[in-house]
Amino acid sequence: MPRPRSEQEGPDGGMQVITRAAAILGALAEPDGGHSLARLAQRTGLPKTTVHRICTALEQVGYVHTDPRTGRRELGPSLLRLAVVGRRDLIAVLQPAMERLSVELNETVDLGVLDGGDVLFVAQHTAPERALMAIARVGVKLPAYTLASGKALLAQLPREEILRRLPRRMEPTLDGRPRTREGLLRELDEVEASGLAFEREELRHGVCAVAVAIRDVDGRAASVAVPMPASRFAESEEKVAARLLELRDTIEARLRGA
Numbered sequence: 001m002p003r004p005r006s007e008q009e010g011p012d013g014g015m016q017v018i019t020r021a022a023a024i025l026g027a028l029a030e031p032d033g034g035h036s037l038a039r040l041a042q043r044t045g046l047p048k049t050t051v052h053r054i055c056t057a058l059e060q061v062g063y064v065h066t067d068p069r070t071g072r073r074e075l076g077p078s079l080l081r082l083a084v085v086g087r088r089d090l091i092a093v094l095q096p097a098m099e100r101l102s103v104e105l106n107e108t109v110d111l112g113v114l115d116g117g118d119v120l121f122v123a124q125h126t127a128p129e130r131a132l133m134a135i136a137r138v139g140v141k142l143p144a145y146t147l148a149s150g151k152a153l154l155a156q157l158p159r160e161e162i163l164r165r166l167p168r169r170m171e172p173t174l175d176g177r178p179r180t181r182e183g184l185l186r187e188l189d190e191v192e193a194s195g196l197a198f199e200r201e202e203l204r205h206g207v208c209a210v211a212v213a214i215r216d217v218d219g220r221a222a223s224v225a226v227p228m229p230a231s232r233f234a235e236s237e238e239k240v241a242a243r244l245l246e247l248r249d250t251i252e253a254r255l256r257g258a
Helices: 013-028 037-044 048-060 077-083 088-105 148-154 159-165 181-194 230-256
Strands: 064-066 073-075 109-115 118-125 141-143 197-200 207-215 221-229
Touching: 013 037, 013 048, 013 064, 013 073, 037 048, 048 064, 088 109, 088 118, 088 207, 088 221, 088 230, 109 148, 118 148, 148 181, 148 197, 148 207, 148 221, 159 181, 207 230, 221 230
Parallel strands: none
Antiparallel strands: 064 073, 109 118, 109 221, 118 141, 197 207, 207 221
16 A cells, blocks of 8 residues: 555655654653653654554664563664764773672662763663662663763863753752752862762652763763662762762773773
8 A cells, every 4th residue: 555645755755754753763762761652653743653664664773672571662772872972982891890880789870971961871780689779761861950960971061061051941850949050050060079970859759869970081971870769878878979989980090091
């Protein structure tokens, strides 16, 4: 059966397909990504048959992945590899260290990179023996100014670049406190001085985190963060922060060949 005229390729059809594929990938990158076809159709305003056809094509090149247990679509490994191109060496070195840290602390450890004004989570090692965990799914993007990971990464940038990446209007914290650019810049000055960034139930109720940024010899950075339920954070904060600083110093020394 031929496609409807609106879906046929042509001078404008190719651009339409790209636009629709971008809309689908954008929906999958949202915090609650991992959608059924029906949900993707609802989020993008596209016909379900169109969503299925585009997802099938994207899956063939690894930009979309279907969870075999749930049938939900997620961002695929090829897209994540594009996001971290140029940082592969840093990430390859970090992965084993993250796994060891996760086992030692019995907490989830996340790896993130900046993507515009957001943090893109590109790898994760979940707590091996925890029933209660704080997890952001790999492939999700969240506003950098709300996260320990994001603050650690933003603090590595010149002030002009930080301001360029921030939205004109920042969302208030969960308890209603307003966020301002001036307040964030002051916090980032503290992050730069200490090397540690914190998140205390700013984005998600009951979730706290501490993070560090790790840079390679070319100045490219990734963040390593340990998120956990607030109920465990107070007693673990100092130990986790100390171990993250040790990991940063060890990895950066290794990358320098020291």
